[in-house]
Amino acid sequence: MKTQPLRKEKNCLNCGTEVPERYCTHCGQENTVQHETFGHLVGHFVADIFHYDSQFLTTLKALLVKPGFLTREYMAGRRVRYVNPIKLYVFVSFVFFFGVLALNSSHKEENGEDEMAEETLLNTGIGKDTIRLAAGTAGLKKAFENDSSATGRRIEELATSMNNVKSAREFDSLQQALPDSQRLNGVARKLMRRMVEVQHKYGKDTQAVIVEMFQHNLPKLMFILLPLFALFMKWMYDRKKWLYADHAIFAIHLHTFAFIIGLLASILTAIFHKGIFLTICYWSIVIYLVLALRNNYHQSLVKSLFKSIFLLGIYLLSAGIVFLGFLVLIFGIFL
Structure with a gap:
């Protein structure tokens, strides 16, 4: 590559130090004429890229094929x-x-937002049921739909009944209308109420x-x-x-x-x-x-x-x- 001609002046334009040859001994800037052609700009750009790539490729090779090196x-x-x-x-x-x-x-x-959301979190190693719990009452129902135990059926029924509830206020009213034996209590009540509120605020697809x-x-x-x-x-x-x-x-x-x-x-x-x-x-x-x-x-x-x-x-x-x-x-x- 043809080099840029040197300036006649021997002072560095960057720091003012006297430049005996091509490069400043203080800051390293090249003492060349500042009006560069487009070809020189492209040449410097390519040279910088190849210099970085050389260091990067050396690092990449060592990282991939020499563990711990x-x-x-x-x-x-x-x-x-x-x-x-x-x-x-x-x-x-x-x-x-x-x-x-x-x-x-x-x-x-290609595959839809719901399937993609679940697959994304599954790839992180998180359990499927945990992911579905995060999806709200619809996900809670899906998580326990194949659970034949009494607890599983009860949770599925609650999730089904809560799936159409539009607000936390409506959830509280429905809970008050239920007999004491059928009401949710403690953590289960708080969790279900939060799921309802999230779905009301962000729509059905809270998982996404x-x-x-x-x-x-x-x-x-x-x-x-x-x-x-x-x-x-x-x-x-x-x-x-x-x-x-x-x-x-x-x-x-x-x-x-x-x-x-x-x-x-x-x-x-x-x-x-x-x-x-x-x-x-x-x-x-x-x-x-x-x-x-x-x-x-x-x-x-x-x-x-x-x-x-x-x-x-x-x-x-x-x-x-x-x-x-x-x-x-x-x-x-x-x-």
């Missing part, structure tokens, strides 16, 4: 050749959430509303879960040898890998409509975690396996608690 490199001080972990996480998580939302929007048009809010807030929830994951790791490893920041870098790289694999699995699932890709994604993350722990913390494969099982178990439990807290917050906002 990037974390070791970072802690060893070899950082210039790789993208900063936090920048990498922010960029990859943005692409992941944007891509998943785009795929979900496309899938929603919750899913939409869940999707938009999922990046924030991940920022809660990621430091928790690092904290769990701190409990399991020598605190004198490893700092919390070391575990945090490991957690960032692990989550970044999970986002990349998750996006790839989502794209393949959308194309081929096969759930096997998500299954492969989950197992890939488990295997990656075991290998990354072994390679980064230099412990045996057996120890790394058991620690991986513990980490995943407590992480999923924490994710469930965070999600339930999210639902409580959503219902609180609705009210």
Whole structure:
């Protein structure tokens, strides 16, 4: 690429320092004529892109095929050749959430909003009945429609009777009209009343509303879960040898890998409509975690396996608690 001609003046236009050759020794700006041609602008743009891609591709290759390697490199001080972990996480998580939302929007048009809402939350590992409970009285009825027990039939009957109630005031009036033995009490009464109020305010499809809010807030929830994951790791490893920041870098790289694999699995699932890709994604993350722990913390494969099982178990439990807290917050906002 033809270089831009140098200025005759030897003062840096950016900081005023004397420039003996092409680049300023103080700020690094090139001392060239400022009226650049369009070709030069395009050339600089392409050069910058390829420079970033070179660093990005090196980082991406190491992240995908060498579990734990990037974390070791970072802690060893070899950082210039790789993208900063936090920048990498922010960029990859943005692409992941944007891509998943785009795929979900496309899938929603094909399969309908209700089915898509339930499938979206099922992919997060949340139980089907829990999802249906969040959908209001219609979802509550569906959750217990196949339950032949006395309790199941009673809940289904209540959900059916409450499904046509239009407001919380109407719900209270109907409850007052019932005999004492048939009235709802305690938590059951409060829960059903909230479901009625939510449906009255947001329409029948409250599940779609919750899913939409869940999707938009999922990046924030991940920022809660990621430091928790690092904290769990701190409990399991020598605190004198490893700092919390070391575990945090490991957690960032692990989550970044999970986002990349998750996006790839989502794209393949959308194309081929096969759930096997998500299954492969989950197992890939488990295997990656075991290998990354072994390679980064230099412990045996057996120890790394058991620690991986513990980490995943407590992480999923924490994710469930965070999600339930999210639902409580959503219902609180609705009210």
